[in-house]
Amino acid sequence: MNARAQLTPPAIGQVWPGQGGIYAGIAPARNDQEAYHLVIGAELGRFEWGPYEVDAPAKSLIDGLSNTKALVEAGEYPAANAAAAHQADGHSDFYLPAAAELYEAWLNLGSNDFGWCWSSSQRSANGAFVLLFGVGLQSSNGKHDELRVRPVRRLPIQ
Structure with a gap:
């Protein structure tokens, strides 16, 4: 199979063979980011977001990858750490999605009832x-609550 065929997505909502999860559609280009395919992985369980009353280094509403890298580097963020540690189908580039990425997945996946899921986007020192x-x-x-973590990964649009 050639590289182009491997990056041909299935229908939205279907498992993308070899890519670690369900195809959640295209995240549109925003600011300086190009559009990309979004794959949502399996639920990892329930985790706290991170320290309560702490201003976290996760400020982006659209870039979960940069948020997750910053949270993992800071260390005390269980939801981001779980997402970043996830591996599936030989891929280890998963992250905790930003608020806009989660919303985009919902727009495309609609009725899938994954429950309450964390984003990597901080709302305040007390919430995300x-x-x-x-x-x-x-x-x-509240960051101290335990909610579901659904990691995502992104693939370039060819």
């Missing part, structure tokens, strides 16, 4: 953005 799959409700939640 979350999304309730199934209904698409975005909110913020």
Whole structure:
């Protein structure tokens, strides 16, 4: 199989063979980021987001990869650490999605009821953005609560 065929996505909502999860569609180009394919991995369990009353280094609403790298480097962020440690189908480039990436996955996957999921986007020193799959409700939640982690990875559009 050639490299181009390997990057041909399945229908949205289907497992993308060899890519570590379900194809969640295309995340559009925003700011200086190019558009990319978004793959959402299996639920890893429930984790705290990170320290309460601490201003975290995860400021982007659109770039979960940079948020996750910053949170992992800072060390005390269980949800980001779990997402970054995830491996599937030989891939180890998973991360905790930003608020916009989670919302984009919901827009494309719609009725999949994954429950409340953490994003990597901090809302305040006490909270981070979350999304309730199934209904698409975005909110913020206390960082000390344990919510689901669904890691994602991105693939370039060829």
